[in-house]
Amino acid sequence: MQNLRQIPSLMGKPQPHLAGEPILALRDVSARYNGRFALQDISFDLIAGEQVAVVGPNGAGKSTLFKVIAGVLPSSGGEVTVAGSGPGKHICIAYVPQRSQVDWTFPVDVADVVMMGRIGRLGLFRRPKRLDWDYVHQSLAVVGMSEFAERQIGELSGGQQQRVFIARALAQEAELMLMDEPLTGLDVRSQEDIFAVLDELRARGVTVMIATHDLNLAAERFDRVMLLNGRLLGFGRSETVFTSERLLSAYGGHIRMLDTGDGTLIVNDTCCDP
Amino acid sequence: MPNLLNFFLEPLSYPFMVRGMAAAVIVGIVCALVGSYVILRGMAFFGDALAHAILPGVAIGYLISGAASASLFWWGLVTAILTAVGIGAISKGAQLKEDTAIGIVFAGMFALGIALISTMRSYTVDLVHLLFGNVLGVTTASLLLTAVFGGLVVLIIIAFYKEFLVISFDPVLAETLRLPTEALRYLLLMLIAVTIVVSLQTVGVALMLAMLVTPAATAYLLTRRLPTMMAVAALIGAISGVVGLYLSYYISIASGAAIVLVCTGIFLVVALFAPQRGWVWRMRPA
Numbered sequence: 001m002q003n004l005r006q007i008p009s010l011m012g013k014p015q016p017h018l019a020g021e022p023i024l025a026l027r028d029v030s031a032r033y034n035g036r037f038a039l040q041d042i043s044f045d046l047i048a049g050e051q052v053a054v055v056g057p058n059g060a061g062k063s064t065l066f067k068v069i070a071g072v073l074p075s076s077g078g079e080v081t082v083a084g085s086g087p088g089k090h091i092c093i094a095y096v097p098q099r100s101q102v103d104w105t106f107p108v109d110v111a112d113v114v115m116m117g118r119i120g121r122l123g124l125f126r127r128p129k130r131l132d133w134d135y136v137h138q139s140l141a142v143v144g145m146s147e148f149a150e151r152q153i154g155e156l157s158g159g160q161q162q163r164v165f166i167a168r169a170l171a172q173e174a175e176l177m178l179m180d181e182p183l184t185g186l187d188v189r190s191q192e193d194i195f196a197v198l199d200e201l202r203a204r205g206v207t208v209m210i211a212t213h214d215l216n217l218a219a220e221r222f223d224r225v226m227l228l229n230g231r232l233l234g235f236g237r238s239e240t241v242f243t244s245e246r247l248l249s250a251y252g253g254h255i256r257m258l259d260t261g262d263g264t265l266i267v268n269d270t271c272c273d274p
Numbered sequence: 275m276p277n278l279l280n281f282f283l284e285p286l287s288y289p290f291m292v293r294g295m296a297a298a299v300i301v302g303i304v305c306a307l308v309g310s311y312v313i314l315r316g317m318a319f320f321g322d323a324l325a326h327a328i329l330p331g332v333a334i335g336y337l338i339s340g341a342a343s344a345s346l347f348w349w350g351l352v353t354a355i356l357t358a359v360g361i362g363a364i365s366k367g368a369q370l371k372e373d374t375a376i377g378i379v380f381a382g383m384f385a386l387g388i389a390l391i392s393t394m395r396s397y398t399v400d401l402v403h404l405l406f407g408n409v410l411g412v413t414t415a416s417l418l419l420t421a422v423f424g425g426l427v428v429l430i431i432i433a434f435y436k437e438f439l440v441i442s443f444d445p446v447l448a449e450t451l452r453l454p455t456e457a458l459r460y461l462l463l464m465l466i467a468v469t470i471v472v473s474l475q476t477v478g479v480a481l482m483l484a485m486l487v488t489p490a491a492t493a494y495l496l497t498r499r500l501p502t503m504m505a506v507a508a509l510i511g512a513i514s515g516v517v518g519l520y521l522s523y524y525i526s527i528a529s530g531a532a533i534v535l536v537c538t539g540i541f542l543v544v545a546l547f548a549p550q551r552g553w554v555w556r557m558r559p560a
Contacts, residue, residue, distance in 0.1 A: 072449040088452070095450050106314060106443050107494065107503050116440050120451030125433055152498040172451070 021084035023048040023176055023207045024069065029078035031061070031068045038064040042078070042232050048175070049205040051198060053218035056228035057251050062211040063098075065228065066178040069209075070095045082176065091120040094169030096179040099161055104154040110164050111149040114139055117171035139170035143197050159190025166197055177201065179210045183217060195221060215242065285523045293417050294409040294476075298515025298533060301476040301485065304424040306511035307431050308469040309490035310504045311462060315442050318487050319373055320361065320463075323380030325470045325482035327357045329387025332404060332474065337390065344415045350474055351423075354467035357383065362463050407478030407530030409519070416475060424472050427465050431504075438462060439500060476515075477530040488537040489514065495548045510540055 024046040031039040038061040067073040071087030143163035219238035227234040229250040234241035331353025335346040493507035518533030
């Protein structure tokens with residue numbers, strides 16, 4: 001991970017599109033998934049460069065929220081604006097999929113996957129140029145995966161796979177990255193590698209939203225936390241959002257809370273994490 | 275060595291063998307390239323269904339203008355493209371599961387094709403040719419059509435390589451890159467349709483799936499990047515065509531079946547002995 005410190009000259013701090021506009025704003029956004037409402041009346045703003053953890057039980061609409069923000073799923077009401085305009089025209093929004101959603105047996109190597117991030121900028125019938133390869137190699141350097149460029153993606157560990165997809169988002173020159181459970185199923189060391197990459201993204205001013213089941217990490221490592229269960233149950237600093245009433249209303253019985261006597265709560269989403 | 279040389283040259287002294295050989299090589303290459311996407315996207319059933327569903331279209335061409343005519347090609351092409359787009363639309367908004375919908379369309383169309391052909395006097399011969407191919411009956415005109423449309427498919431596969439790669443590997447990324455994903459998906463369906471029509475005379479409706487799936491699957495076991503996988507698949511497809519026709523000539527078996535059996539034989543050898551992914555490799559004690 002020592003490559004992480006070298007800041008590539010090519011990818012400077014991304015410029016905001018419209019001065020003074022929040023990088024992301026949702027107003028009363030609702031969305032259906034398989035016919036039922038997965039999201040209802042969601043409103044919030046994100047400040048450029050902040051890192052937000054989105055928590056909520058399974059089926060809370062975290063993935064749906066990300067896909068609506070990315071302009072991949074239509075909303076059934078309300079308005080999403082990214083840097084002042086609708087998401088459908090931006091290629092600066094990257095959706096980093098859950099590892100379980102990726103076909104790891106597909107015949108592509110690490111560099112191929114990262115190059116896919118460039119395709120939106122290349123245009124039809126154009127082959128990657130020197131500049132595009134520079135982006136690919138520098139993105140891999142940022143996530144500390146340079147030496148794995150020619151590995152088939154199925155040969156990587158979970159944490160390495162996750163970093164490859166973050167490199168792809170970097171190659172895409174994304175200013176808003178939506179990461180769907182990047183920490184799930186990783187050991188502590190691999191999680192720390194991801195956090196090192198997140199620090200690098202912070203230095204570059206990239207705005208990050210992460211869906212996670214780990215409430216402790218959400219509380220400790222992110223600027224703000226968002227508690228979601230179909231509706232937005234809280235958004236702000238973890239001390240104000242992670243109250244027992246709010247957590248109980250989000251999770252019902254699927255959460256463990258311990259009063260340790262000195263007032264701290266240890267909370268644990270009993271859903272999926274190892 | 276005159277005997278060995280003669281072994282290879284003698285069949286080529288017949289113009290129909292040369293035309294058949296050329297058609298088999300083109301079909302082997304085109305099917306393998308398109309088939310690479312078919313296996314990576316899990317569309318084998320779609321490919322098989324589409325091949326069978328063009329039978330009524332081809333049968334109508336048969337009834338109107340006879341067996342050898344190139345008009346069979348055009349009838350097949352129109353039917354294939356309509357069916358491909360139809361299935362594509364069904365799988366978008368239907369109440370039924372996609373494979374159920376495909377199964378209904380496929381079996382119904384196939385039955386219609388057989389019903390139409392059964393009205394002909396030379397029913398059995400014609401049906402056998404359509405089902406299993408008649409590569410040795412390829413005329414110069416239909417060889418030309420095969421070459422032109424096969425070449426077109428290859429050019430489009432190369433031109434849209436990176437777009438097809440992204441919509442196959444990660445459709446959500448394709449959306450966030452604002453690629454025209456729906457148009458690309460239909461283009462790919464149409465390429466499969468054209469490929470099937472191009473291959474109709476060589477391997478026939480019933481064996482089409484083998485040409486789409488087997489060389490690509492064999493190459494998948496041997497390679498780890500899509501460009502090499504496609505190149506190896508094309509090579510296997512072309513070799514199968516040539517070797518299959520020699521087999522057909524010397525031991526007098528049906529040409530389409532011979533080509534497919536060679537493909538299958540290569541696949542079995544590779545599945546057993548391929549480094550890392552072969553059965554023997556995985557069985558050896560660690």
